[in-house]
Amino acid sequence: MPPLDEIRFIEALTRHQPALEAFCHANLANREDAREVLQATCVKLWQKAADWDPDTGFLPWAFTVARFTILSHYRDHKRDRLIFDEDVIGAMADEIEEAATVFDNRREALAKCMKKLDQRQRALLHEHYTFSQSLREIAEASGRSLSAVKMTLLRIRRQLSACIEREMRTNP
Amino acid sequence: MEEQLVNLLQKFRDDGDEAARTELNELLRKSPKARTIMARTLVDEQLLLVHLRDESIISILDAERGVAISQPPTRPTKRLLAWPQRVAVALLAVGIVGLMGLGVVWAVDSPRSEAKAIHVANGDFESFLGRVQIGVPTHFGRWGGNPAEVIEEADGNRLLRLLKTGNINGVPDDFAMNCSVFQLIDLSFLRSQWGTTGSQTQISLNLSARFQRKAAPIDAEFPKLAGSCRIYLFNLNPEAIGEKWPRVIREDGVGFGKKKIELAPGEEPTTITASCLLGSEATVALIVVSASSGFRAAPIELGGYFVDDVQLTVIKQPNLPVEVVSR
Numbered sequence: 001m002p003p004l005d006e007i008r009f010i011e012a013l014t015r016h017q018p019a020l021e022a023f024c025h026a027n028l029a030n031r032e033d034a035r036e037v038l039q040a041t042c043v044k045l046w047q048k049a050a051d052w053d054p055d056t057g058f059l060p061w062a063f064t065v066a067r068f069t070i071l072s073h074y075r076d077h078k079r080d081r082l083i084f085d086e087d088v089i090g091a092m093a094d095e096i097e098e099a100a101t102v103f104d105n106r107r108e109a110l111a112k113c114m115k116k117l118d119q120r121q122r123a124l125l126h127e128h129y130t131f132s133q134s135l136r137e138i139a140e141a142s143g144r145s146l147s148a149v150k151m152t153l154l155r156i157r158r159q160l161s162a163c164i165e166r167e168m169r170t171n172p
Numbered sequence: 173m174e175e176q177l178v179n180l181l182q183k184f185r186d187d188g189d190e191a192a193r194t195e196l197n198e199l200l201r202k203s204p205k206a207r208t209i210m211a212r213t214l215v216d217e218q219l220l221l222v223h224l225r226d227e228s229i230i231s232i233l234d235a236e237r238g239v240a241i242s243q244p245p246t247r248p249t250k251r252l253l254a255w256p257q258r259v260a261v262a263l264l265a266v267g268i269v270g271l272m273g274l275g276v277v278w279a280v281d282s283p284r285s286e287a288k289a290i291h292v293a294n295g296d297f298e299s300f301l302g303r304v305q306i307g308v309p310t311h312f313g314r315w316g317g318n319p320a321e322v323i324e325e326a327d328g329n330r331l332l333r334l335l336k337t338g339n340i341n342g343v344p345d346d347f348a349m350n351c352s353v354f355q356l357i358d359l360s361f362l363r364s365q366w367g368t369t370g371s372q373t374q375i376s377l378n379l380s381a382r383f384q385r386k387a388a389p390i391d392a393e394f395p396k397l398a399g400s401c402r403i404y405l406f407n408l409n410p411e412a413i414g415e416k417w418p419r420v421i422r423e424d425g426v427g428f429g430k431k432k433i434e435l436a437p438g439e440e441p442t443t444i445t446a447s448c449l450l451g452s453e454a455t456v457a458l459i460v461v462s463a464s465s466g467f468r469a470a471p472i473e474l475g476g477y478f479v480d481d482v483q484l485t486v487i488k489q490p491n492l493p494v495e496v497v498s499r
Binding site for chain 2: 007008010011022023029083085087088096098099100106107110114125134135150164
């Protein structure tokens with residue numbers, strides 16, 4: 001690969017890695033598996049870098065490589081903890097690709113929407129998503145019922161999703 | 173339906189409930205709407221994970237901004253940390269630091285992830301007032317580029333005002349698209365401090381700057397001018413970079429990162445960050461802040477485009493999914 005193309009490849013991979021991770025996460029719905037598959041996908045992309053035409057979009061190509069890596073992951077490993085059946089992954093392929101393609105735009109929108117959350121809402125998100133505490137653990141620690149914590153989290157996510165959609169319509 | 177899907181997913185995640193997993197898959201098989209919602213929900217979940225992760229780590233970086241480059245860790249204890257710091261410690265504990273090109277600084281008790289501020293001369297534009305030198309600089313530590321000036325606002329804050337798009341080769345009325353201001357940064361010290369990139373380590377550079385657009389006569393004609401941060405990496409002496417600009421990018425560039433934003437007049441100031449991987453061969457970074465009309469035309473007076481708080485951070489982190497290697 002010529003040096004300039006190599007630079008463009010590295011730039012594209014760095015820039016689109018979050019979207020690629022989202023693609024893996026949407027297929028697997030499990031953080032550890034998504035990270036594992038992302039790592040394997042990045043290695044494969046690097047090995048196949050010469051196949052990428054820098055004048056074409058990077059993400060569609062990367063998604064294709066990721067899809068094969070995910071299928072290989074399904075067939076080779078850890079069936080016990082997989083959430084989606086393989087045929088369901090296939091059925092969701094278009095929807096996942098469509099959602100992951102606009103990851104960067106949604107990411108900018110989310111940054112604005114997060115500012116609208118209050119401190120308690122942010123703390124709950126951190127406990128669950130950053131500290132990886134289960135909802136049951138959060139409920140026990142806070143003395144609230146499990147269903148109340150579930151509902152609070154669902155509402156926050158709905159609030160964020162609605163806000164993101166609004167932002168996307170306002171600043172497409 | 174969203175609630176039902178999320179509940180089923182959560183049941184399996186929390187309790188390994190196989191019946192919930194089966195029901196979830198059945199729903200997704202039968203309903204296109206469910207598939208759309210599930211895909212969007214999971215992508216948004218990852219979005220949230222990434223945002224929270226960045227937010228926590230950036231809090232740490234902000235808290236440690238004053239630390240000198242060569243200073244050792246001074247606050248290693250977790251107990252004394254505020255919640256954002258504790259969050260970042262947890263990030264390390266679960267091993268998810270590193271996937272996003274952001275690292276954790278010395279305050280976190282990690283021997284493997286480090287972030288260091290690299291000095292950008294007059295990055296806050298507080299130590300200089302007046303016109304910036306025209307042309308790409310040929311020495312470290314000086315701003316130079318297209319017509320731009322450092323101005324002082326009523327509250328005493330100084331910031332860079334990008335004045336006019338121009339041709340960097342010095343042809344005054346040649347077609348132009350950008351108003352860019354550059355600075356060369358010496359990275360050679362990183363070799364002695366961190367050595368070269370090993371197979372388990374990845375080093376990246378983050379360039380951030382705050383952009384602001386105020387009302388100007390061109391607003392009606394250019395409602396959305398783009399602002400951008402760029403990093404170019406070279407293994408050359410600084411004079412050669414300035415002299416060979418811009419073809420030096422194509423001929424000698426060893427790394428590149430860019431982040432762009434479109435601002436409308438009067439929008440809130442916005443900070444953007446460009447990132448690029450730092451290979452062991454890079455000894456010089458050329459950092460650039462620009463405003464762009466988006467097309468080549470006769471030079472235009474920008475008037476209301478401002479940049480402030482330019483910062484460069486180098487981050488060393490382990491276990492990234494890709495690394496720069498020689499091929």
